[in-house]
Amino acid sequence: MTKIIMETSVVDDIPILSIFQEKLYSCPLVFFIHGYGADREQAIDFGYMLAKKGFYYVSMDCKGHGERKGKNESNKFHQVFPRDTGLDTYVHMHEVIEQSAIDIQNLIEYFKGKERIDTNKIGISGFSMGGYASFYISANNPDIKVAIPIAGKPSFTKSWLDTITSTATYEQWSTQIQDAVKEVEKRTEYFQMIDPFDKLSGFFPKPLLIINGDQDIDSPYFYSLELYKKLLPVYSEQPDKFKLSMPFINHQFTYSMKQEACDWFEKHLG
Incomplete structure (x- = not known):
């Protein structure tokens, strides 16, 4: 009978949760x-x-989350926008994403040499913010061999500018957004610096499955569709390694989506 182990630990101040088979090695x-x-x-x-x-x-618990919540953390940007717009939270989310890439690399270094793990076979996935982060890490970390971003956006700059434009259409916020134009420009430069959209062409020929519900209003599918159209010619000679899946679902990570992700990992990383 297969025994599944679930354990928590802390690696380089990063709280992690590991789930694995008890007697299986080189996973x-x-x-x-x-x-x-x-x-x-x-x-x-x-x-x-x-x-x-x-x-x-x-x-893992990402920066400012779980057991890392409330711990001192340095942020690049302070709050400048009306709280109800959510813009400062949106910017902070990307700072969490940026730190997550550093954390993942530290964890990879930690796991190298561990007999339970084959660090030549590393995949990444994530939901919502984790979907954004999966795009970002895949674009920048050559150790990642298979990626499955779920309900995220691959185009950080376009999404930010679209959000600013749409927020400014609300009468109660339009003046404040206009008055904060220099702060908007600073954050736009930041998004341009970390944007993975163009870099993701370099992920080929590694397998990439993008899952994005076609009813998702938090992460509208058209950002993923733009990336899909951009990468289709790149993957044309190996189409089995590239897929955009758009289930009839909103901002959720359903069982069927999890099953699809498991099957993709089993096919391309197992």
């Missing part, structure tokens, strides 16, 4: 990054599903 490693406001336990069932298939699953 492919899959990282999962949770959504904004959630924690490392967000997708325990997904971790269990992957562990049953022979993967070593690791999720």
Whole structure:
């Protein structure tokens, strides 16, 4: 009978949750990054599903989340926008994403040499903020061999500018947005610096599955569709390694989406 182990630990001040088979070694490693406001336990069932298939699953509390919540953290930007707009939160989310990439690299270094894990086979996935982060990390970390961003956006700059434009259409906020034009420009430069959209062409020929509900209003599918159209010619000679899945769903990570992600990892990383 297969025994699944679930344990928590702290690596380089990063609280992690690991799920794996007790007697299995040289397992492919899959990282999962949770959504904004959630924690490392967000997708325990997904971790269990992957562990049953022979993967070593690791999720972490991202900066300012879970056991890291309330700890001193340095941020690039202070609050300048009306609180109800959510703009400062949106900017902070990307700072969390940027730190998550650093954390994932530190975890990869930690797991190198561990007999339970094959660090030549590393995949990444994440939901919502974790979907954004999966795009970002895949574009910048060559150790990632398979990626499955879920309900995220790959174009950070366009999404930010669209958000600013739409927010400014509200009468109660339009003047404040106009008065904060220099602060908007500073944050736009930041988004341009970390934007993974163009870099993702370099992920080829590694397998990439993008999952984005076609009813999702938090992460509208058209941002993923733009990336899909951009990468279709790049993956034309290996189309089985590239897919955009748009289930009839809103901003959720459903069982069927988890099953699709598990199958993709099993096919391309197992």
